[in-house]
Amino acid sequence: MKAVAIRTFGRPEGLAVIDLPSPAPAGGQVLITTEAIGVGGVDAVILSGALADYGFxxxxxxxxxxxxxxxxxGEGVDTSWLGRRVWAFTGMGGGYVEQAVVPVEAIHPLPAxxxxxDAVTLGSSGMVAHFALAHARFAPGESVLVRGAAGSLGIMTVQLAARGGAGAVAVTTSSAERGARLRELGATHVLDRAGAGGEDAxxxxxxxxxxxxxADLPSFFAKLNPNGRMVxxxxxxxxxxxxxxxxxxxxxxxSMSFATFSADTxxxxxRRAVRAEQFAAAVRGELRTVVHQLLPLEQAxxxxxxxxAGEVFGRIVLTP
Structure with a gap:
């Protein structure tokens, strides 16, 4: 099967298309013939080499x-999964492939x-955005700023904050065009990347x-209200x-607070309950997924x- 691996860390040209033997699921695993692969910010960070000290x-x-x-x-897995369309979390890698092996616990059935x-644009981003707002103890009527809102994670955070009754949803982004699109998704104020501008913000x-x-993270503490929380x-x-x-x-x-958040906690x-609700909400049109572009796997x-280059609004999806 075809896969895309890191030949050298750094620039995108360090990626290479390689051939691997077709995998077989072990006990407790399933084999998925992939139709869509999400390209996320964490993939870009790993490729850059910034996380090399973490074992990559x-x-x-x-x-x-x-x-x-x-x-x-694999052995011990309910055979009724065969032929079913699913979303799957592959961990911190292993998804840029034509066939993915994952534990059965990592898959989620897709609505027809x-x-x-759309599933790989929403599956992780929507869930993380939901629990990040909960981690920040967000309550209806509060003001929210989403820093770096043009990716799929930011877009979902904007929508969920607006749906949750935020008094204001401000975003930082790089252009007026992106700001206009984010307004359509629920943003009320558009700021530049430094957090400046925004009429009546x-x-x-x-x-x-x-x-x-x-490097600019510390400057945003000045934008927190008393008892404000940054996550x-x-x-x-x-x-x-x-x-x-x-x-x-x-x-x-x-009395400001700062925290990190990982869905691992x-x-x-x-996670499954929230993902099921969000998949259903997307089918009903209550959550919008934004697919920037579909590209063949070979064009990773x-x-x-x-x-x-900062050209992506939403998520790029690779298709084998």
Whole structure:
């Protein structure tokens, strides 16, 4: 089968299409013939080499979520899964393939009216956005700022905050065109990447959901209201400065909070329940998925070039 692996860390050109033997599921696993593969921010960060100290090595296959049809099952797996369309979480890699092997616990059945591309645009992003807002103790009427809102994770956070009754939903993004599209999805105020601008934007926010991190993260503490909460759910802009907490201590009397959030801390049962509700909401048209472009698996290099250039609004989906 075809797969895309990291030949060298750094630029997108470090990806290579390789041939691998067709896998077979072991006990407790299923084999999925993939129809759609999500290209996410975490894939770009891994490819950059920024997480090399976390055990990622050359030869690593990117991709954390796929959708397709179960074509084989391992020992102990209910055979009724055969032939069913599913979404699957492949972990921190293993998804840029024509055939993916995953534990049966990692798959989720797809509604008949939800496309595979929509599934990999929503399956992880919507769930993470839901629990990130919960982690921030977001309540109706509060103001929310989504930093780095043009990716699938940011788009889902904007929609869920708006659906949850936010008093204001501000976004940072790179252009007026993107800002207009985010307004259509529920944003009420559009700021530049530094958090400036936005006519009549709130002076401060009760909740900031940060997907970017990077060197500018500390400057956003000044945008928190007293008792405000910032939750970092991504590092697409790189890790923040080692001393970033100094900005919080300088505003000690505002009682601000900073936290990170990973879905690894949420039970599988809770993740599945939220994902099922969101898949159903997407079919009903209550949640909108934004697929930027469909590209063949062999064009993964092009997909990552577009991400690095900041051209992507929503999610690029690879198709075997």
């Amino acid at each position: 090595e050359e030869g690593h296959i990117l991709g954390s979520e796929v959708a397709g049809t179960v074509s084989a099952v 009216d939800l496309s595979a591309a 709130p002076a401060g926010y009760d909740v900031i959901i940060d997907i970017v991190a990077g 970092a759910i991504g590092v697409v802009g790189g890790l923040p400065p080692a001393d970033f907490g100094g900005e919080m201590l300088a505003a000690f009397r505002k 949420v039970s599988e049962a809770d 290099v092009l997909a990552h070039r577009k991400m690095d």
